[in-house]
Amino acid sequence: MDQTISPNTSPxxxxxxxxxxxTDPTPYIAGAYVFGLFLILGFAGFILIERRHLRGLMAAxxxxx
Amino acid sequence: xxxxxxxxxxLSGLFFLSTMAAxxxxxxxxxxxxxxxxxxxxxxxxxxxxxxxxxxASLVIFLISLIGFxxxxxxxxxxxRATAEVGLTFTILTLATGSIWGKPTxxxxxxxDARLTTTFLLALLYxxxxxxxxxxxxxxxxxxxxxxxxxxxxxxxxIIYKSVTWWRTLHQPPSMLRDGGSTMDPxxxxxxxxSIVAMIGVGAWLVSQRGRNLKIRYELETQSMAQIxx
Numbered sequence: 001m002d003q004t005i006s007p008n009t010s011p012x013x014x015x016x017x018x019x020x021x022x023t024d025p026t027p028y029i030a031g032a033y034v035f036g037l038f039l040i041l042g043f044a045g046f047i048l049i050e051r052r053h054l055r056g057l058m059a060a061x062x063x064x065x
Numbered sequence: 066x067x068x069x070x071x072x073x074x075x076l077s078g079l080f081f082l083s084t085m086a087a088x089x090x091x092x093x094x095x096x097x098x099x100x101x102x103x104x105x106x107x108x109x110x111x112x113x114x115x116x117x118x119x120x121x122a123s124l125v126i127f128l129i130s131l132i133g134f135x136x137x138x139x140x141x142x143x144x145x146r147a148t149a150e151v152g153l154t155f156t157i158l159t160l161a162t163g164s165i166w167g168k169p170t171x172x173x174x175x176x177x178d179a180r181l182t183t184t185f186l187l188a189l190l191y192x193x194x195x196x197x198x199x200x201x202x203x204x205x206x207x208x209x210x211x212x213x214x215x216x217x218x219x220x221x222x223x224i225i226y227k228s229v230t231w232w233r234t235l236h237q238p239p240s241m242l243r244d245g246g247s248t249m250d251p252x253x254x255x256x257x258x259x260s261i262v263a264m265i266g267v268g269a270w271l272v273s274q275r276g277r278n279l280k281i282r283y284e285l286e287t288q289s290m291a292q293i294x295x
Contacts, residue, residue: 019169019171032166044274
């Protein structure tokens with residue numbers, strides 16, 4: 001009987017592998033890049049929003065003095 | 066004048082982010098499939114550059130700490146704080162992408178392997194730096210204590226790098242910066258080097274903009290204190 005044994009699959013079960021070369025990499029790659037994008041763009045967005053807020057405060061302070 | 070500065074900051078940010086996006090495109094469409102790992106290795110084009118950006122941040126903090134010891138200037142600490150924030154962000158990204166890569170490759174999200182543990186320590190040190198900065202009152206003592214921690218952060222980086230050769234680890238040994246040259250395919254190496262440069266560029270932009278914000282905040286505080294005093 002021809003059987004392919006991957007690191008984490010038993011030849012008696014037909015469950016998809018959870019690791020090893022036969023694993024579908026798409027969700028992992030997508031997850032990593034989406035998380036990276038979220039973190040970097042989130043930080044950049046926070047900086048730019050904070051800048052606008054600080055400029056507003058600076059203008060108000062100059063007006064009041 | 067400040068509006069012009071802000072517009073140029075946005076433009077330069079767009080430039081660095083599009084450079085990073087371009088290297089991601091190279092990672093998907095130019096770099097060939099890895100013979101051993103298959104497609105999942107493409108996470109490396111995000112994981113390794115993030116690590117290099119985090120390491121670069123530690124070098125900047127180290128230099129600022131040395132300057133701070135000499136000048137005792139609070140302003141230098143503002144830039145160190147901005148760098149620590151960016152360093153922490155990139156260390157978190159390194160740990161997260163490494164973990165995501167580890168699951169389909171090693172079969173586990175996390176293991177207390179030497180490389181992973183020392184990188185986790187780097188994240189803790191960056192977080193500790195920020196906590197210390199926030200908890201101490203401004204003055205020469207804060208410059209001194211934060212400077213000492215800044216040096217400690219920098220010391221952790223060569224330990225992270227050598228961890229895979231000093232201890233038996235699950236993490237693979239260096240394949241780029243190793244004796245006898247890189248073992249990588251030239252196309253993969255080229256893409257990886259470009260990704261590292263682009264990510265360090267993004268990191269530098271984040272530090273410069275965050276540092277500028279902290280400086281504006283500092284000016285606001287001193288000006289409002291002066292107004293209260295008059």
